[in-house]
Amino acid sequence: MDTVQYLDDHGKPLRDIPLSHEELLQGYRALRRARHFDERALVLQRQGRLGVYPPFRGQEAAQVGVALCLKADHDWLLPSYRESAAALTFGMPISKLILSWRADPAGWGAPPDVNMVQFYIPIATQIPQAAGVAHAQRLLGKDAVAAVFIGDGGTSEGDFHEGLNFASVFNAPLLVVVQNNGWAISVPTQKQMKVQRIAQKAQGYGIPGVTVDGNDLVAVWSVAREAVARARQGEGPTLIEALTYRVAPHTSSDDPSRYRTEEETERWLKRDPILRMKNCLLHLGLWSEAQEAELTEALEGEFLAAVEEADQAKEPRPWEIVEQVYLEMQPDQLAAWKYLRGEA
């Protein structure tokens, strides 16, 4: 199977780019914004101002490229914990993401105009749900689509199969995006599956499967755009395999030196999606170092404002433990609620 690619490893276009100059600039800014968040989130984590955090460095293009094709108040995003970049690009406020990774309930709900389900921790469970969300759009007469993300390890779960099978049988408008990032914590992809390409699995469901260079924003964006268009037209789901690499640890608690070599990481760092996109813009004469500096400053300002906003969120109160379990508190929750408030 071919890997869809538009930029070479240095960002030089290999063929005609199906994106406008405005879109290329928008895409680059989104990548930089995601990277900025990731870098600063790790700093916050080390300062003790964030909980365990799963970084996505190196996987920005694979997430941003898909999210750029979706409308937050119309389409749906069901991300796993690694997809803060997708969430950010889709429309989740930075302050909410910070609160979410602080394990603060104030960060658990997306705003009403952002159809993103809180990051999924169990692996692949969101795929049957995404198929349901997508199928519901058709039953409701909408042309909205759902996009769901997992990693390569997630394809080993039964729910990957059940979800793809449901989506294909019901022709649901769904994008299943697998970020094949080489590792499921310490287990390499070769020990996860025997097939060469995850996209080949699509054949088993009678749906299109495509492998894309996940570090090439132009390629991911184009492939996702096509899949979204097909889904909106009622042509069913697509399995997208984005070949990428987790250059960062699994989480802020992980030590990847126990299971992989620095050389491997170095190799992938040279294929950095942001560097490639920047070189592409420079090649096309669309970008300058002055613009770069201006962007960095703007991103830092935005981030700091978001941290300030997150810091202002009230600490969750003990009785919130039993709130939002049911729409109306049932007798057992009510009793606990009163106890936690010191009223009983």
Added chain:
Amino acid sequence: MIAERETRVLNNVQAINEALDLALAQDPRVVVFGEDVGRMGGVFRASDGLQQKYGEQRVFDTPLAESGIVGFGIGLAMAGLRPVAEIQFAGFLYPALDQILSHLGRMRHRTRGRFTVPMVIRAPYGGGVKTPEQHADSPEAVLCHVPGVKVVIPASPERAKGLLLSAIEDPDPVFFLEAIKLYRGVKGEVPEGYYTLPLGKARVVREGQAASLFCYGGMVEVCQKAAEVAAREGVGLEVVDLETLVPLDTETIVASVQKTGRAVVVYEAMRTGGFGAEIAARIAEEALDYLQAPIVRVAGWDAPYPPFSAVENYYRPDAKRVLEAVRKVLTH
């Protein structure tokens, strides 16, 4: 109001079918799905005729995959529909436990109310009809241990219809377990038209002074039989059908114990860690001073439900074992 309505004699399956029919007619968001529920109308015919009436968009067959069915339903519900899924037998729910434990019950909580799952999962449960292996399980205790769900187990056609309509209207996920033995084993007057019965309420189905029998689903019939036998010997037993296990109507349970002073808890699942233990614990916590004898449980043995029908009646509690327990609490 319901009492004034015309009634018809139906069995449990017919009552459930009628509830599904009315829900589909009343609310366009309702969809009914599962393995065999469409064309065939369900293995027990609970959805008989509904696909013909409402079309394949609203009543549909799914691939044979329990995790898929529950997960798909969660997605439909989050997107604004009112899914009613059927799992062919409650003993087949196990592959879906990840969806149930990780998401069904806690989606509201983990998204702070942004996404909710107003879904009903119907599943036949329990023994007494000589089914093959795994078809007679009673996994209600497992389901009751999931935060954020409700668990309802009706025992009569009238209750089944009204409770199922309530479950479908409910804003939170509801397990609706239907005793296989009662599907065609009980008949009763069922009010015409759409009506709901409140979830979370137990009902005293027979009044008595000597001892209280706490039961639900398939065991209500067994306890009523035991109470009839006892009545012939001059012993008045009170039979309380719990009907909703979560949320549990502790008030009605405690009131009954306050009246009789003796409690027997009857359920057909394995005894250890079964839901009867929860009832016994609540009685001990809230009505210990009224007890004149230790609480006795009558339940399945600590073994899988026997896959050989010749001996299943030794596993599943019957009136004889209930009466033995009654004797125990009366002679303490």
